[in-house]
Amino acid sequence: AQSVTQLGSHVSVSEGALVLLRCNYSSSVPPYLFWYVQYPNQGLQLLLKYTTGATLVKGINGFEAEFKKSETSFHLTKPSAHMSDAAEYFCAVSGERLAFGKGNQVVVIP
């Protein structure tokens, strides 16, 4: 069964600094990978996804992620954090169901 690991439940980043959220996956088949964001009292919103093709995927709000098969990773980055990036971020892998990681709560420090 597919699974995802996200380390560090809480991530603090200074405004203007790099945002880096790590995601490692386990999958017996070529994976479909997703990053979702959840703002308080809201559902999940898709940031970006990888299916096939280009391994560097660009998403909304300036986020991007790179699929590295050799490292079984799909880390999410944003060059410069903004206050509005404070939210919870989930990595997910698609198999017979969508399996989510535990999430990263991102705090942006002014």
Added chain:
Amino acid sequence: KAGVTQTPRYLIKTRGQQVTLSCSPISGHRSVSWYQQTPGQGLQFLFEYFSETQRNKGNFPGRFSGRQFSNSRSEMNVSTLELGDSALYLCASSFHLAGSTDTQYFGPGTRLTVL
């Protein structure tokens, strides 16, 4: 295009009661999945319905059940509520089954509190 809607948004029940939550998917979507989100366990898959049939089920007791109607709207029911059932219940819709490349679109959730 209207997004996924869930009703009600907030619900307070007492132990032993039962509850029904409703989800209306995006028009044209045939798959509806349900998830339970809690601070301790994170996002856990409950079940997926596609064309009125349950296609996949997570590791939850039989107190949790669901159904899907011909218009793709879905309901989930929890009987004999326990304190531990307090959670945010999210539903998500997609055109194809969840294991595809399709994006799942999430509703805002129903916040269930069991007293």
